Amino acid sequence: MKENLLKKHAKSFYWASFFLPNNTLSKCSSLYNFCRTLDDIVDDDNNLSVKREIFSKFKKDFENKNLENQIIKDMWSIIDSENISKQVIIDLFDGVETDLEEQVVINSKKDLFVYSYRVAGTVGLMMSKILKVKNKEALKGAIDLGIAMQLTNIARDVCEDKARNREYVKHDFSSIRTIIDDSQVFYEKSFKSMSYIPLKSRFSVIVARRVYRKIGDYILKQKDIDNYNKAGRIYVPVFEKVIQTFLSIIDFIKLLFIRKLKYNNQLNHNILEQEINLNERI
Numbered sequence: 001m002k003e004n005l006l007k008k009h010a011k012s013f014y015w016a017s018f019f020l021p022n023n024t025l026s027k028c029s030s031l032y033n034f035c036r037t038l039d040d041i042v043d044d045d046n047n048l049s050v051k052r053e054i055f056s057k058f059k060k061d062f063e064n065k066n067l068e069n070q071i072i073k074d075m076w077s078i079i080d081s082e083n084i085s086k087q088v089i090i091d092l093f094d095g096v097e098t099d100l101e102e103q104v105v106i107n108s109k110k111d112l113f114v115y116s117y118r119v120a121g122t123v124g125l126m127m128s129k130i131l132k133v134k135n136k137e138a139l140k141g142a143i144d145l146g147i148a149m150q151l152t153n154i155a156r157d158v159c160e161d162k163a164r165n166r167e168y169v170k171h172d173f174s175s176i177r178t179i180i181d182d183s184q185v186f187y188e189k190s191f192k193s194m195s196y197i198p199l200k201s202r203f204s205v206i207v208a209r210r211v212y213r214k215i216g217d218y219i220l221k222q223k224d225i226d227n228y229n230k231a232g233r234i235y236v237p238v239f240e241k242v243i244q245t246f247l248s249i250i251d252f253i254k255l256l257f258i259r260k261l262k263y264n265n266q267l268n269h270n271i272l273e274q275e276i277n278l279n280e281r282i
Contacts, residue, residue, distance in 0.1 A: 141193020
């Protein structure tokens with residue numbers, strides 16, 4: 001059931017999940033179910049007051065460890081077994097709650113990066129804990145990969161978000177291109193950090209990074225806002241996923257030769273750390 005939910009809602013991640021060990025996949029699926037539940041609360045067609053009420057109840061059930069809810073029970077099991085900071089979960093709830101407004105408008109790069117950290121950088125960090133990454137520099141890379149993927153999501157979903165009265169980026173192709181350029185920096189910076197993922201799980205993350213990054217290329221192929229608006233939901237076709245999977249073998253080999261990691265995305269982390277202390281979360 002967990003894997004099917006992943007297959008239904010997250011095709012790029014589902015593709016990459018084939019390369020994970022079964023016990024790791026089970027935990028990753030539980031994490032996905034928890035995050036998906038939060039997303040569904042916010043994106044449901046209910047009116048805002050109902051959504052806020054459902055969100056508040058789910059948050060209280062989580063805080064009070066209501067283990068009768070299987071999704072919450074599984075999440076607490078992961079938090080305890082992987083030693084995940086409670087502050088990371090609070091950050092995730094705060095990010096999702098940002099969308100529980102009549103209108104959402106993000107006006108600065110700082111607010112965009114903080115939002116992306118909260119709803120996706122947190123997930124990247126938790127995923128790395130599940131994958132048994134211990135190196136603190138590498139965990140910064142996991143946060144950055146989550147942010148990169150969220151920026152890709154935002155660039156892809158401008159029309160969908162506009163219909164929900166949300167504007168994370170202006171509805172013009174120049175702004176969309178800029179956010180994809182920003183995502184490329186986070187993708188690039190995250191690469192070497194994957195050398196600290198245990199070998200049995202590393203290839204899956206390499207594939208996920210490559211396939212998700214490719215969404216940005218397919219967005220840029222639209223060339224202008226008219227084509228973008230007509231394109232509908234942009235995705236990576238299966239033949240491209242196969243190509244990116246084979247190219248991931250080269251990435252895997254490259255990472256074998258990385259001996260020491262000194263993580264450096266300080267320019268963007270300085271922006272983030274105006275509001276978020278990353279070292280506390282790691």
